[in-house]
Amino acid sequence: MIEILTPAQVDKARATGALVADILQSLRSRSGVGTNLLDLDRWTAEMIREAGAQSCYVDYAPAFGEGPFGHYVCTSVNDAVLHGRPRDQRLADGDLLTLDLAVRLDGVAADSAISFVVGDSRPAGSVEMIETTERALAAGIAAAGPGAKIGDLSHAIGTVLHAAGYPINMQFGGHGIGTTMHQDPHVSNDGRPGRGYRLRPGLLLALEPWIMVDTDELVTDADGWTLRSATGCLTAHSEHTIAITEDGAEILTLPSGRA
Incomplete structure (x- = not known):
């Protein structure tokens, strides 16, 4: 299903996006050496409840996962890149x-992801990886607007990732979003311009470039959810939810400044 939101729903999406961004920034500020991933999950649950919102993850049970996700935030560490299920693990420098x-707030969802390095150490290539996903995300957003096609966004993202020398996995990518978290159209992290669905005002998309240092293959943890690089290499992931407007694209998942 491809859902076109009304102006009133897009306005609600702005509030949802700000909430998602604020929660992520709060979690980032509390993620230090020794922080337990289960505490990050607990804090997320508390902030969602306090905002009167609902988790999109707790009862989420798609075909590629093993049962309901059962947690409030994905916490992916080092070689884990997607769907990282929180567990009893303390972060290291x-x-x-x-x-x-x-999350969903007032019936509309928003989705975002941030990557960062914990503590003072900076493993080789880690900052560059994160910055590459951020630049690819910015390129995808810049390519979005009424009349653009999904392939234009995919091509813009893939051009940045290819130029930086990273392999690109085509199995998981961005997606439509609205009253539910995952919708059509799928937005691959590489593609051909001029192809695919033509964007219209009121369409919401979650764009999410993610990379692994030296492979495009994933393996799944025994938890049935956490996806890791097949070689054990570092990974990074950045994501924003955007709204297609009459004039271009608006980033919805920016912090409100209240966090």
Whole structure:
């Protein structure tokens, strides 16, 4: 299903996006050496409840996962890049942590992810990886607007990732979003311009470039959810939810400044 939101729903999406961004920034500020991933999950649950919002993850049970996700935030560390299921693990100095969060507020969802390095150490290539995903995300957003096609966004993202020398996995990518978290159209992190669905005002998209240092293959943890690089290499992931407007694209998942 491809859902086109009304102006009133887009306005609600702005509030949801700000909430997602604020929660992620709060979690980032509390993610230090020794922080337990289960505490990050607990804090997320508390902030979602306090805002009167609902988790998109707790009862989420798609075909690629093993049962309901059962947690409030994805916590992916180092070689884990997607769907990282929180577990009893304390962060170490130099860990590359990705936090991915989706919530619904007033019936509209928003989805965002940030990657950052914990502590003072900076493992070789970690900062460059994160910055590459951020630049690819910015390129995808810049390519979005009414009349653009999905392939234009995919091509813009893939051009940045290819130029930086990273392999690109085509199995998981961005997606439509609206009253539910995952919708059509799928937005691959590489593609051909001029192809695919033509964007219209009121369409919401979650764009999410993610990379692994030296492979495009994933393996799944025994938890049935956490996806890791097949070679054990570092990974990074950045994501924003955007709204297609009459004039271009608006980033919805920016912090409100209240966090």
